[in-house]
Amino acid sequence: LVEPRLAEWRATAQPRLPDGAPLDLPANFDGKLALIGYRIESPRATPGGALDLTTYWQVTGDLGRSLAFFAHVIDDSQQYMAGQYDGWGTALRGLEVSDVIVQHVTVPIKPDASPGSYVLQLGVYVPDTMTRWTVRSSRGASADRVILSSVEIMSP
Numbered sequence: 001l002v003e004p005r006l007a008e009w010r011a012t013a014q015p016r017l018p019d020g021a022p023l024d025l026p027a028n029f030d031g032k033l034a035l036i037g038y039r040i041e042s043p044r045a046t047p048g049g050a051l052d053l054t055t056y057w058q059v060t061g062d063l064g065r066s067l068a069f070f071a072h073v074i075d076d077s078q079q080y081m082a083g084q085y086d087g088w089g090t091a092l093r094g095l096e097v098s099d100v101i102v103q104h105v106t107v108p109i110k111p112d113a114s115p116g117s118y119v120l121q122l123g124v125y126v127p128d129t130m131t132r133w134t135v136r137s138s139r140g141a142s143a144d145r146v147i148l149s150s151v152e153i154m155s156p
Contacts, residue, residue, distance in 0.1 A: 015149075016146070016147045017141055017142075017143040018078075018121070018147060021139065021141040022137070025037060027135050028060055029134065030133035030134055031061050032061035033058070033061070033063060035055060035057060038053065038054065038056065038122075038148060039053070040053055040151070041054075043150065044152045045073075045083070045109045045152075046109070046153065047111050047112060047153060048156070049108075050083070050107055050109060051071075051083065051106070051120065052104070052105075052107075053071055053104070054103065054104045055069070055102075055105070056100065056101070057100065057101040057102075058100050058101075059098060059100075060097060060098075061097065063095060066128050067124065067125075067126065068088045068124070068126075069123065070084070070085065070123050070145075071107045071148075072084050072121050073107060075118055081110075082110055082153060083109040083110060083113065083118075085107040086127075087105070088103075089103055089105070107120070109153060114153070115153050116153055117151075117152055118151050118153060119147050119148075119149070120149050120151050121147050122146050123135075132144035132145070
């Protein structure tokens with residue numbers, strides 16, 4: 001059921017690690033949860049607006065009792081966050097290895113965000129400890145987040 005849909009779920013831009021290393025999907029976080037695809041409805045937003053993001057995940061191990069993912073819109077220097085979503089909209093209880101989870105979220109953009117180019121990054125963490133899970137590329141590089149796409153904040 002899932003395999004025929006994967007090509008549809010994969011975005012046109014290849015995700016990468018923060019150091020620029022390409023990251024093939026599925027991108028496995030700590031051997032427990034794999035990002036198998038994502039869709040950004042539009043890579044453009046205005047201050048006070050939002051980005052629509054749908055993520056597709058597959059359970060690959062024991063998820064534990066508490067889990068969240070973040071989607072941050074940040075500038076190139078990674079010093080300014082123009083937008084942010086944090087959460088997990090699916091119950092963890094009862095999930096089994098190979099289950100697929102679809103999460104649609106809205107990433108709000110700050111009303112005072114300056115127009116310009118930003119990137120949308122995503123990561124997984126344990127909210128109780130704020131510990132981020134590690135994602136590894138097929139070439140052995142690792143990071144605590146993935147750069148999904150460039151986004152543009154437009155003038156209102």
